[in-house]
Amino acid sequence: MMPRSGNALGNITYDRIDTMVKSVVATAAVLGTIGFALPAEADAQEGGTFAVQGATIHTVADGVIEGGTIVIRDGRIIAVGAEVDIPADAEIIDGEGKHVFPGMIDSFSSLGLTEIGAVAVTNDAGELGRWNPHLNAHTAIHPASEHIPVARANGITHSMVAPGGGGRGFGGGGSGIQGQATLVHLDGWTVEEMEIEKTAAMIIGWPTLSTGFRAFAGFGRPAGGRSFRRAQERFDEEVAEMDSWFVAAEHYRQAVASGSSRVPRNIQLEHLSRVLDRGMKVIVRANGWREIESAIEFAEKWNLDLVIAGGTGAREIAGTLAEKNIPVILGPVQRLPQGEDTAYDDPNTLPGALHEAGVEIAFATFNSSDSRTLPYEAANSVSWGLSKEAALEAVTLGPARLLGVDDRLGSLEVGKVGNLIVTDGDPLEITTEIEWVFIKGVPSDLDNKHRSLWEKYNGRPARRVTTTTT
Amino acid sequence: MRQPTRCPMTWAAGRVGAGRPALGLGFALALGLAFGVPGAAAAQEQPILITGATILTAAEAGRIEDGAILFENGRIVAVGPASEVESPSGATVIDGTGKFVTPGIVDAHSHIAADAINEGAVSVSSMVSIHDVIDPTDIAIYREAAGGTTTSHVMHGSANPIGGNNAVIKHRWGADAQGLLLQGAPPTIKFALGENPKRAGSPSLPGQEARYPASRMGVMDVVRQAFIEASEYKAEWDTYRARVADGDRDAIPPRRNLTMDPLVEVLEGTRYVHAHSYRADEILQLMRVAEEFGFRIHVFQHVLEGYRVADEMAEHGAHASTFSDWWAYKMEAYEAIPHNAAIMTQRGVNVSINSDSGEEGRHLNQEAAKTMKWGGLSEAEALATVTINPAFQLMIDDRVGSLEAGKDADIVLWENYPLSSYARVRTTYIDGEVVFDVDADMAMRADIEAEKAELREVLGEADEDDDTRGEREPGRRPGGGR
Numbered sequence: 001m002m003p004r005s006g007n008a009l010g011n012i013t014y015d016r017i018d019t020m021v022k023s024v025v026a027t028a029a030v031l032g033t034i035g036f037a038l039p040a041e042a043d044a045q046e047g048g049t050f051a052v053q054g055a056t057i058h059t060v061a062d063g064v065i066e067g068g069t070i071v072i073r074d075g076r077i078i079a080v081g082a083e084v085d086i087p088a089d090a091e092i093i094d095g096e097g098k099h100v101f102p103g104m105i106d107s108f109s110s111l112g113l114t115e116i117g118a119v120a121v122t123n124d125a126g127e128l129g130r131w132n133p134h135l136n137a138h139t140a141i142h143p144a145s146e147h148i149p150v151a152r153a154n155g156i157t158h159s160m161v162a163p164g165g166g167g168r169g170f171g172g173g174g175s176g177i178q179g180q181a182t183l184v185h186l187d188g189w190t191v192e193e194m195e196i197e198k199t200a201a202m203i204i205g206w207p208t209l210s211t212g213f214r215a216f217a218g219f220g221r222p223a224g225g226r227s228f229r230r231a232q233e234r235f236d237e238e239v240a241e242m243d244s245w246f247v248a249a250e251h252y253r254q255a256v257a258s259g260s261s262r263v264p265r266n267i268q269l270e271h272l273s274r275v276l277d278r279g280m281k282v283i284v285r286a287n288g289w290r291e292i293e294s295a296i297e298f299a300e301k302w303n304l305d306l307v308i309a310g311g312t313g314a315r316e317i318a319g320t321l322a323e324k325n326i327p328v329i330l331g332p333v334q335r336l337p338q339g340e341d342t343a344y345d346d347p348n349t350l351p352g353a354l355h356e357a358g359v360e361i362a363f364a365t366f367n368s369s370d371s372r373t374l375p376y377e378a379a380n381s382v383s384w385g386l387s388k389e390a391a392l393e394a395v396t397l398g399p400a401r402l403l404g405v406d407d408r409l410g411s412l413e414v415g416k417v418g419n420l421i422v423t424d425g426d427p428l429e430i431t432t433e434i435e436w437v438f439i440k441g442v443p444s445d446l447d448n449k450h451r452s453l454w455e456k457y458n459g460r461p462a463r464r465v466t467t468t469t470t
Numbered sequence: 471m472r473q474p475t476r477c478p479m480t481w482a483a484g485r486v487g488a489g490r491p492a493l494g495l496g497f498a499l500a501l502g503l504a505f506g507v508p509g510a511a512a513a514q515e516q517p518i519l520i521t522g523a524t525i526l527t528a529a530e531a532g533r534i535e536d537g538a539i540l541f542e543n544g545r546i547v548a549v550g551p552a553s554e555v556e557s558p559s560g561a562t563v564i565d566g567t568g569k570f571v572t573p574g575i576v577d578a579h580s581h582i583a584a585d586a587i588n589e590g591a592v593s594v595s596s597m598v599s600i601h602d603v604i605d606p607t608d609i610a611i612y613r614e615a616a617g618g619t620t621t622s623h624v625m626h627g628s629a630n631p632i633g634g635n636n637a638v639i640k641h642r643w644g645a646d647a648q649g650l651l652l653q654g655a656p657p658t659i660k661f662a663l664g665e666n667p668k669r670a671g672s673p674s675l676p677g678q679e680a681r682y683p684a685s686r687m688g689v690m691d692v693v694r695q696a697f698i699e700a701s702e703y704k705a706e707w708d709t710y711r712a713r714v715a716d717g718d719r720d721a722i723p724p725r726r727n728l729t730m731d732p733l734v735e736v737l738e739g740t741r742y743v744h745a746h747s748y749r750a751d752e753i754l755q756l757m758r759v760a761e762e763f764g765f766r767i768h769v770f771q772h773v774l775e776g777y778r779v780a781d782e783m784a785e786h787g788a789h790a791s792t793f794s795d796w797w798a799y800k801m802e803a804y805e806a807i808p809h810n811a812a813i814m815t816q817r818g819v820n821v822s823i824n825s826d827s828g829e830e831g832r833h834l835n836q837e838a839a840k841t842m843k844w845g846g847l848s849e850a851e852a853l854a855t856v857t858i859n860p861a862f863q864l865m866i867d868d869r870v871g872s873l874e875a876g877k878d879a880d881i882v883l884w885e886n887y888p889l890s891s892y893a894r895v896r897t898t899y900i901d902g903e904v905v906f907d908v909d910a911d912m913a914m915r916a917d918i919e920a921e922k923a924e925l926r927e928v929l930g931e932a933d934e935d936d937d938t939r940g941e942r943e944p945g946r947r948p949g950g951g952r
Binding site: 115116117118119146147334335336337340341343344345368369370372373375376379380382383384428429430431432433449450453454457458460462463 | 609612613616665777778781782785795796797798799800801803804805807808809813816817828829830832833836839840842843844845885886889890891892893894911915918922
């Protein structure tokens with residue numbers, strides 16, 4: 001049986017893939033060692049030569065090439081264009097009727113950090129305590145998570161895997177410094193083979209300006225909420241607490257720089273001090289425009305390389321975000337509008353409005369099992385003002401730029417890492433089949449838990465009915 | 471077994487899209503202000519003809535290119551090629567060129583528009599009903615209509631093995647609680663298996679008392695014990711009625727038991743079981759328990775492992791209402807696959823895709839499209855999972871779920887292809903009335919802004935220094951006064 005979302009298209013058979021996969025395994029095993037010695041080359045591994053011939057190539061960076069060919073050698077794109085010489089040793093995929101796109105990047109996920117939402121022991125996304133700048137998602141990413149191949153099979157090739165906060169899982173868990181996020185390829189036998197940037201960003205949960213209003217009493221708390229004035233006071237206190245950590249980090253940095261041998265090592269401050277003077281991306285989770293405004297002010301005070309994540313209220317200060325060049329990783333588009341009186345399509349129109357205002361945007365799922373639905377988040381903005389091109393860019397080159405890896409990822413250009421997908425159409429459309437996924441220049445296995453179970457149970461012999469039931 | 475469901479149009483509601491803006495109403499209630507009940511009932515005033523559109527009928531006619539649909543007095547009069555549907559005089563003609571028309575979406579599993587969902591203090595809560603807690607001010611009614619959903623099965627929760635009775639509503643935004651109900655929809659009841667009903671047996675909060683059951687064995691036991699009791703109760707009533715029929719004037723009626731009454735209806739085949747379920751084993755076990763007592767599990771809800779026992783379900787006569795692609799949020803969802811709907815369909819089970827969520831209920835068309843990708847359902851099969859199939863499962867398919875002459879004029883006009891991640895609704899009609907329209911919605915926004923400005927003025931600057939503004943009376947919530 002020919003699996004619908006299988007690999008067995010083009011002129012390479014399953015047997016051929018088996019061989020390729022084995023050679024990739026062997027190569028990866030060898031390169032595991034080499035990669036250790038040469039970390040700079042870790043994201044471009046040798047893996048043979050491949051060409052997709054005669055396809056529509058969506059470069060994202062430089063337009064669309066009809067009847068184009070793209071060649072990958074030793075992990076990198078070596079040629080893209082209408083007239084391209086294919087090396088004699090290349091494995092050729094017939095691209096007629098096919099489309100080639102850069103692989104998609106989920107800009108904020110918990111892939112590998114959580115397996116089964118309701119089963120606490122399978123969750124490593126959030127740690128106890130509010131001040132964890134020294135923790136890194138990299139430490140806990142589970143390369144064998146079933147979620148990774150599921151996302152990959154739908155064309156998601158990369159993700160920034162971010163820690164959540166407050167020991168309450170990935171949902172946010174309030175304000176605090178939640179730890180460092182890791183940018184990974186969604187393929188690899190170990191996290192070291194997956195990683196692109198071990199430390200891609202520091203994740204901070206911004207305080208929320210909220211009255212904490214509750215309609216009903218329960219769980220030891222009365223109904224009602226605090227007044228707006230008290231909400232503001234509480235917010236200011238939390239921001240001040242955040243500030244005190246940055247003051248401490250600055251002092252620690254100065255103390256270390258002084259060369260004194262009497263400075264006791266403080267691993268929290270050691271890590272936090274790296275974000276000062278734009279030394280590391282700082283991704284602040286904030287939604288309301290007041291919170292975003294507060295985060296901007298804070299970032300300017302400490303000279304932080306700020307990115308906003310969430311941003312449901314970003315429309316109100318789109319001009320400021322554009323002017324100050326602050327990108328926004330958008331929370332899911334398929335979410336409810338914030339308030340009862342918020343327009344029904346507010347989540348859909350937000351991406352287009354921000355893009356129109358000149359804000360760099362990227363889509364993300366903020367999830368693990370749903371990471372495969374990333375392209376639909378982007379598509380759900382298109383009928384509400386965002387162009388298809390901008391939507392595609394916001395899951396490819398946009399996130400690569402935003403995360404500072406657009407020299408390697410995000411578009412189909414010579415010299416970039418061989419990350420691409422071959423499809424039968426628009427990857428943002430639900431019914432499109434992803435036929436090939438190349439990560440680091442080699443074909444990825446598109447098998448996954450779901451496809452295996454489908455094949456197994458689709459093949460269950462029809463039940464022979466021997467008795468009638470009542 | 472099937473019940474006649476046709477009934478007079480009894481809902482009394484204001485026309486939405488004219489007069490007081492619908493969103494404005496929600497906003498006013500959010501501030502705890504009462505603007506009074508919207509105006510009196512107004513049936514569809516004039517015939518409407520949508521012509522030149524691609525019509526996906528979810529009926530035998532299938533897909534009609536360059537089609538037309540005429541509806542009048544809340545009912546569909548004609549559907550067919552544009553050249554064959556005549557426009558009566560006085561009809562409003564809408565140019566559907568480049569657009570698509572589908573039946574209103576039917577959501578077989580929803581929890582919107584209800585003030586309470588779970589009565590979880592007992593293992594068997596068949597005495598309670600969602601009918602008693604319908605909340606017509608829930609903005610989800612409007613928002614889902616803006617995504618094409620026109621009918622929802624508002625269900626009791628999954629806290630206990632036998633839950634409460636459910637309600638079927640139409641998204642007649644602006645109507646009161648009674649007016650939302652789809653009168654004549656056959657009664658249904660919620661059952662629940664697996665992790666959720668077990669949860670009360672292993673309390674997570676200190677001091678909380680455990681409530682039976684704590685295992686899948688106990689869940690099935692609760693169901694079996696309840697039907698033993700219901701059978702005995704039914705026998706008492708049967709005996710009493712037989713004695714009365716025989717002219718026995720001394721017969722004393724059994725004491726009425728409101729918990730047992732709905733279960734007797736299940737035994738008699740007049741109330742239909744919708745069972746929340748995940749794992750294949752519990753699906754199979756519940757069918758066998760039902761067979762012991764001679765009734766049928768009408769619909770398995772969620773049924774994420776239905777693909778493993780699809781043949782057994784088809785044999786039993788159970789239908790399935792599932793999610794498109796959610797998985798791994800709990801242990802019993804870890805083996806869920808997005809091909810579930812396709813496998814069950816291909817093995818002869820009637821399958822619907824539901825929302826279980828006021829968010830998902832806004833794009834069930836897209837969720838249906840996923841069944842084409844995962845497992846290869848056809849366009850017609852995919853559309854059926856959110857239209858005629860859920861209507862069939864709720865046994866209201868003679869009223870809604872497809873575009874056929876004589877059916878309710880619950881119609882969605884789409885800007886573009888509906889089974890797509892790019893889909894967008896232009897207008898949604900229920901009983902021929904506009905409940906959502908893009909242009910009307912835009913107009914409402916201006917009204918809302920004006921209304922907000924007015925309210926700010928009323929609340930005034932005097933309040934600016936008032937330190938108690940956020941502190942409402944306990945028990946009052948935005949949208950209160952319900």
